[in-house]
Amino acid sequence: MCRYSPSLVSPSEIPSDQYALEFGAWKVKEESKIGQCKRPEKPIEIYEFEGCPFCRKVREMVSVLDLDVLFYPCPQKGPTFRPKVLEMGGKKQFPYMVDPNTGVAMYESDDIIKYLADTYGDGTIPIMLSLGLLTAITAGLATLGRIGKGNSYTASKVPPQPIEIWAYEGSPFCRLVRETLVELELPHLLHSCARGSPKRQEFFKKMGTFQAPYIEDPNTGVKMFESAEIINYLKATYALYPSS
């Protein structure tokens, strides 16, 4: 696997213009070989919803491989992208992946994970994502505390362009924003930035700090940090009945 390897170092070992997480008197030096793996030219497209454990497995692999993905949310009763999946693949089953770089499209979380590992990694699948039913159960348990969230549709206006979000699967704050994006059926372009991602450094260079979640909405020009503020913004801008 294009492994992530953290180590605690003295702050003087990290140049001041480089991002590093602080840990007490130490800094966390993060290294990953992911930059050496093949990167997709166009973002992978995934149709899914937050509360689905099979979708969660795929999102975890997306974080591991540091992929940028265009997510099309398919909450229960969502009127826009659920019918599109039926039209493209023949059934309403999630997750469904389309890779515009290769023309490959498929259902089945295990097949998608294998395809992504083979195409954009070194073929290795982390043990926790390769245990079949047990993986689905642990992925389900990971979402248990937020049961019912990010599953059902809230009436919304779908914007012409996807909202860009810098986030990663393991962050509880990113999850809150994703729940709202999914419930409002808002297409979003995820810039994966899990620990060890080279995109953290790019972000730090551009913004002078690193924090996720962060969004840029090309439909309105809005750019913002802070999960609670992002959620309020998304509801106020895109929900048909923002106060309900």
Ligand SMILES: N[C@@H](CCC(=O)N[C@@H](CS)C(=O)NCC(=O)O)C(=O)O
């Ligand atoms: N074996 C499939 C199972 C996928 C599955 O059962 N997905 C559920 C959501 S968790 C689904 O599509 N249900 C139909 C629906 O939501 O309408 C996989 O691993 O991808």
